[in-house]
Amino acid sequence: MPSLRLDGLCRSFGATQAINGLDLEVGDGEYMCLLGPTGAGKTTTLRLVAGLILPDRGSVIVDGVDVTKRQPEERRATMMSQTYALFPHMTVASNIVFGPFIQGWSEKDRVNILHSLLDMVHLTNRKEAYPAELSGGMAQRTALARALGSGADTLLLDEPLRALDARLRIALRMELRSLARSLGKTVIHVTHDQEEAMVMADRIAVIRDGRIIQVGTPKEIFEEPATPFVANFLGQSNFFIGKMDGVEGELQTVIDDAGHRILCRRSDDMDGDVVVAVKVGNTNITVSGTGFLDGKVERILYEGPNLHVDIGMGDLGRMSAKLPNRKMGELSIGDEVSISWDPAKATSFRLPEGGLEKELRVE
Amino acid sequence: MHSRIMQAVGGSLIGGKRSIVEAISSRSFRKAWIGIIIIFFLAFVILPTVFVLTYAITDWSAIQDEVLSDPEVVNTIKNAITNSFIIATIVTVIDLIVGLPIAWMMVRKEFRGKRYLDTLMDMPLAFPTAALGFSIAIFWAMPVGIAQPPGSLGIITSPMLLVILLHVVFSYPYMVRSLSAILEQIDLNYEMAGRTLGASQLTAARTITLPLFRAGLVTGFILCFARSLSETGGTMMALAIMGAQDFFTGPTLIGTWKNAIRDDPSLAETLVPALSFVSILLIILALILLVLVKYVLMRVKLPFRSVWPRFEKSLSRGMVPRMKDGSAIIFFVIFVLIPSFFVFSYVFTGETGTVDWGGFTGALGYSFIVAIVVTVIDLALGIPLALYVARNGNGKVGQALDVLVNVPLIVPTAALGFSLGLFWANSPVEEYGMLLVILAHVAFTYPLVVRNVAGAVEEVDSAFEETARTLGARPIQTFRRVLFPMIKTAVLAGSIMAFTRSLGETGATIAVNPNANTVPIYIVNLIKAGSDHYYEAALACVALIIISYMAMLAIRYITRRNGEVV
Numbered sequence: 001m002p003s004l005r006l007d008g009l010c011r012s013f014g015a016t017q018a019i020n021g022l023d024l025e026v027g028d029g030e031y032m033c034l035l036g037p038t039g040a041g042k043t044t045t046l047r048l049v050a051g052l053i054l055p056d057r058g059s060v061i062v063d064g065v066d067v068t069k070r071q072p073e074e075r076r077a078t079m080m081s082q083t084y085a086l087f088p089h090m091t092v093a094s095n096i097v098f099g100p101f102i103q104g105w106s107e108k109d110r111v112n113i114l115h116s117l118l119d120m121v122h123l124t125n126r127k128e129a130y131p132a133e134l135s136g137g138m139a140q141r142t143a144l145a146r147a148l149g150s151g152a153d154t155l156l157l158d159e160p161l162r163a164l165d166a167r168l169r170i171a172l173r174m175e176l177r178s179l180a181r182s183l184g185k186t187v188i189h190v191t192h193d194q195e196e197a198m199v200m201a202d203r204i205a206v207i208r209d210g211r212i213i214q215v216g217t218p219k220e221i222f223e224e225p226a227t228p229f230v231a232n233f234l235g236q237s238n239f240f241i242g243k244m245d246g247v248e249g250e251l252q253t254v255i256d257d258a259g260h261r262i263l264c265r266r267s268d269d270m271d272g273d274v275v276v277a278v279k280v281g282n283t284n285i286t287v288s289g290t291g292f293l294d295g296k297v298e299r300i301l302y303e304g305p306n307l308h309v310d311i312g313m314g315d316l317g318r319m320s321a322k323l324p325n326r327k328m329g330e331l332s333i334g335d336e337v338s339i340s341w342d343p344a345k346a347t348s349f350r351l352p353e354g355g356l357e358k359e360l361r362v363e
Numbered sequence: 364m365h366s367r368i369m370q371a372v373g374g375s376l377i378g379g380k381r382s383i384v385e386a387i388s389s390r391s392f393r394k395a396w397i398g399i400i401i402i403f404f405l406a407f408v409i410l411p412t413v414f415v416l417t418y419a420i421t422d423w424s425a426i427q428d429e430v431l432s433d434p435e436v437v438n439t440i441k442n443a444i445t446n447s448f449i450i451a452t453i454v455t456v457i458d459l460i461v462g463l464p465i466a467w468m469m470v471r472k473e474f475r476g477k478r479y480l481d482t483l484m485d486m487p488l489a490f491p492t493a494a495l496g497f498s499i500a501i502f503w504a505m506p507v508g509i510a511q512p513p514g515s516l517g518i519i520t521s522p523m524l525l526v527i528l529l530h531v532v533f534s535y536p537y538m539v540r541s542l543s544a545i546l547e548q549i550d551l552n553y554e555m556a557g558r559t560l561g562a563s564q565l566t567a568a569r570t571i572t573l574p575l576f577r578a579g580l581v582t583g584f585i586l587c588f589a590r591s592l593s594e595t596g597g598t599m600m601a602l603a604i605m606g607a608q609d610f611f612t613g614p615t616l617i618g619t620w621k622n623a624i625r626d627d628p629s630l631a632e633t634l635v636p637a638l639s640f641v642s643i644l645l646i647i648l649a650l651i652l653l654v655l656v657k658y659v660l661m662r663v664k665l666p667f668r669s670v671w672p673r674f675e676k677s678l679s680r681g682m683v684p685r686m687k688d689g690s691a692i693i694f695f696v697i698f699v700l701i702p703s704f705f706v707f708s709y710v711f712t713g714e715t716g717t718v719d720w721g722g723f724t725g726a727l728g729y730s731f732i733v734a735i736v737v738t739v740i741d742l743a744l745g746i747p748l749a750l751y752v753a754r755n756g757n758g759k760v761g762q763a764l765d766v767l768v769n770v771p772l773i774v775p776t777a778a779l780g781f782s783l784g785l786f787w788a789n790s791p792v793e794e795y796g797m798l799l800v801i802l803a804h805v806a807f808t809y810p811l812v813v814r815n816v817a818g819a820v821e822e823v824d825s826a827f828e829e830t831a832r833t834l835g836a837r838p839i840q841t842f843r844r845v846l847f848p849m850i851k852t853a854v855l856a857g858s859i860m861a862f863t864r865s866l867g868e869t870g871a872t873i874a875v876n877p878n879a880n881t882v883p884i885y886i887v888n889l890i891k892a893g894s895d896h897y898y899e900a901a902l903a904c905v906a907l908i909i910i911s912y913m914a915m916l917a918i919r920y921i922t923r924r925n926g927e928v929v
Contacts, residue, residue: 050833071390072832079833085826089848099834102844150834 002062002076002153002186003028009048009058011210018044019055020210031180031187033201035194037233037362041210042190046156049188050079062154077154082162084143086131092142093118093127099150117145120179136164140172148183155180157189161196173200194234198222206230222279228349228359231277238283238319238339239356240276240293244348251343258315262292264346273351282345283321285309285331291338295319297331311337388837400747401764408806412771413646415782418639425636440641443611447775448648450523450612451591454530455538458587459580462538464691467568469539470546472688482919484695485540487533487703489915491867493883494904496597497890498706499529500604501897507606508894512709522607529601530591532699537586545579546572563676564684585656585773592649593775596869596883603890604897613645614777618873621781622891625877639785642778653773706904716898723903726885727910733797733881734865737804741812741861746854749816750842754825765817772810779807780874796876803875804868808861815857819850863911882907 004026011019019041026032034042047053049060051072059068067075078099086095094101096117100110118124121141131139140160147155160176161169177200180187191197197204198218205215206229214226225231228239242256252266254276264276288294295311298318307323309331319339323331331337352359386392419426430436468474469481487495500506504525505517519525549572557567595614602610611619620634677683752768755761771779780803787793787802823846831841847854869883877884882903889900 047829050829052829052832071388072829073835073837075833077833079830081826081830083824083826085824085830087827087831087845087848098831098836098844102831102834102836102840146834152833152835156833 004049004154004186004188005061006045006049007059007061009045009055009060011044011048011053011055018210019048022058022207022211024205024212024215026186026188027202029181029184029186031177031189031200031202033197033204034188034190034207035192035197035204035233036207037192040207042192042207043158044210045207046079046158046188046190049075049154050077050156051075052079075154076152077156078147078150078152079156080143080147080158080160082159084131084139084163086134086139086142086146088131091128091130092123092134092138095131095142096127096145096149098146099152103151113149117149120148121145137168137172140164144176144179148179148185153186155185155187157187159190159192161191161193169196176200198234206233223345225277225347228275228277228352228356231279231347231349232360233362236280236320237277238280240278240316241351241356242274242276244271244274252348254348260293260316262346263343264348265344267348270348270350274348275351275356276346276348278341278346280308280320281322282341283319284340285311285321285323286338286340288336288338291340293319294336294338297333297335297337300331300333302328307331311339384837384839387839393838397747397751400744400751401760403744404748404764404767404809407802408771408809409767411783411786411802412774412779412806413782414786415639415642415778416646418785419643422636422639426640429633429636430640436637439611439616440637440644443616443641444613444644444648446523446526446611447592447613447645450526450530451588453527454534454591455584455587457527457531458535458538459583461691461694462535462542462583464687465695466539466542466546468688468691470543471551480692483700485536485915485919486912487699488536489863489908489911490533490703491863491883491904491907491911492529492533492594492597493600493867493869493886494597494706494908495533495703496529496600497604497886497900497904498704498709499532499597499702500525500601501709502702502705503528504601504605506604506894506897509897513712514705514708519605522602522605522610525601525605525607526598526612528698528702529597530594532703533594533597534587534590535699537590538583541583541586542576542579545576545582549575563672563678565675565678566672569675581656585653588652588656589649589773589775592645593777593870595775595777595871595873596867596887599869599887600890603887613641614775614870617641617777617781618870621873621877638781642781645775645778646782649773649775649778650770653769706901706908710898710901710905716895718899718902722885723882723899723906726880726882726903727906729797729879730866730881730883733800733804734862736801737808737865738858738862740801740805741809742854742858745809745812745857746816749813750820750846752813753817753820756821768810768813768817770810771807772814774807775870776803776807776868777870777874779803780871783871784875796879799876800872800879800881803871804865807868807871808864811860811864812854812857815853815860816850819853820846823849859914859917863914866907866911866914 004024006022006024009019009022010017022041022045024032024045034045036042044053048055051060051067051070051074055068059066061067062075062077087098090098093114097110097114100113105113114127115124118127121144123138123141123145126134126138131142134142140163144160157176161172164172173196189197189200201218203215203217204221205212206221207213208229214221214230216224221230222234225234228237231237232239240254240256240260240262242254242260242262245253245255245261247253247266250266251263253261253263254274255261262276264278284291293313293316295313295316297309298312299310301308301310302325305325307325307327309321309323311319311321313319321339387396430440465484469477469484501512501515503516503519505511505520506515511517519528553571553575554567557571558564562570593614595618598612599615599618602608602615617638620638624631624634748764748768752761752764756765783803783806784799787799792798792802827845827849828841831845832838836844867883868881869887872879872881872884873887886900886903886907889896889903
């Protein structure tokens, strides 16, 4: 089973630098989610790994062997595209055994693997159907079975759940993951849905502007984001810009020009201007005057299990908090409130060079 | 269960034919292969097509001495070219005016008999133009030398008018097809949105849908104009039947002069420079036109902005739309359908005569051999080019090929044939008359296959091929198992189109080899030989029409059957 290493990959299309010095290591049998906004270079990365396009620079290394120049069919890496690309003129069964058929397996081996795969994705009674007759979920499972049956060790999944209804998408997350896991496949799963990445991945690689900016387990990425962008992309964050002040044990004080003072987690290697990020979900609302910062409730959105509350903070702009919905009725628009958080859940970053707004921009 | 899969995965991957597949799958072999295809395209299609242009440089003095210094020749050429362009312009405008309502009706309306109308609409595409020329001339004009056949109107005395009537018949399906192809792609929701915003049906169609199908207009315009500019056989037939000896279009002038050289080789010295000059003019003017239409028509501002709500509302209701559809159908029946089929009535009711069946079957055999070989070459060498153009359309080479492939479509075939003859002159190829005819027919049918196939490939999401590759398929396997089944219909349509065009072609054949014994040339020669042979020519026309029509029905049958399966 392969481990995969991408080493300094670069690829441009005309004037656009789609991939710009991308490094990434994926372990043997690991389920890696490549997470990033639209246009970050996710699909291009997959296509480079699959060999469908060649990099301008850098290399793709599988189990220590450089495969950069190899043709797609020689890489033992199967791509499953967003649209599934089920061959419309073949039945479900023919689609699934396409790989074994084309590689010249014996009839007996083909029949065996077909039955196992049909069984695995619960499509045995639909094996004679054509792709046009399948529902979205069945089409997705057929494509998955075809990818699993090709004999490839690496699965490259390009937004594999995107074309499905919201409910089915969530139901198929676990099915997809456990199939890949039980067959020991190494997976790169591209998505722009942070929730999907969080629940499915062994590790997440956050990609932006053709470069990986952080790799880690979902917990690491969520709780210890490497940049303000990551902090905001995985669960919205509130930001506070100020200067380092004093340290108290594991805590640190940050103060801004207007004299607002807050606490965050201690970080010793920083001084000067910093940004403090705290997840909206970790932000609490208390009675006016008791928290770090004061403001006025501007908007309350009922989101089902949660209330999303936007609070005008005067010259600090707007901050938000999520409360359980049982708090409904305890707050109303115009209330003077205070916000606070557990300082251990607030992370500080050096103020990015182009300013915070540029750092957070998604496109 | 999983261990079983693992076992199977580890199974043998080595089969018998592998080694050949391996060899032709390497990147270097594929590069070399596409290089060969491009060289073929340039050396056997493009270069011969425009080769005559070099004649203007190498033999300008001959043109000077034999053509430009002789006012009579200059005048003949000038008139012929002017006639060609006037006819093509008028024909295209008529096509547009009557094609638009029919295309609209075929796409947006449901009515009884629509399928039959649809088949009838394509009929002139399948009819060889020489046969159409015969049929239309004896319907509209007074044939010279024979009694007026029953049912013939005999009212047209102007050669230009007769040629226009003929050209409208065979060019107008191209306009309808181009317009309806685009119309089908335009989402009806745009127009619906316009109407819910308060526009009347006519206003919505005119301000929303029409501007969207500019591309269809351009295609239709180019196709009709080029077809009219290029047509030789039918025009020669029609003019000969009405006895218009002094009226020429560019292509009929080339045909006539080539025939003159065949009958009296000593004329070559004076006529070859003249022929070159006509061909050069036709080619250059056609190419200029292609560029103009492509770049001007796509940019020009059409008066779609102003609206007259009340007036247009009144036109959208009641009698007016129905009259528009009705008159389009009446036009179709009177000007297209009846004249096209008149030859059948002539065969059954006209005076009979002797028929030389041996001559006819000989010509038929010749035509079939040429058409089959041409189609096979087109397919073998056209599909790879189409794949390349469709998948590399953004690259510089891809774009250049994409433009070049249109050149033989727009160049009048008589000029193409003459140019190709010059290109191969003094080479061993010249010894083999049929080979010359085949090369000429390949030159103008090759783009048909490439266009059709490239269009279909562009429609296929490249994810299918890419997925197949990552599943382990070699490029050739990917083509055979995945792409080809998806574009089969277009390949078939393209090849039957190439086949029928080759079968019906007159201009290129005469210009490259006037001795070639194809059916259209056989028919033209019968007509030229005098009115005694009209019955025989008519029978040959009917036979040719039936054969071509069978071919067209075959396309329809196969494409429809495919449509049901997928």
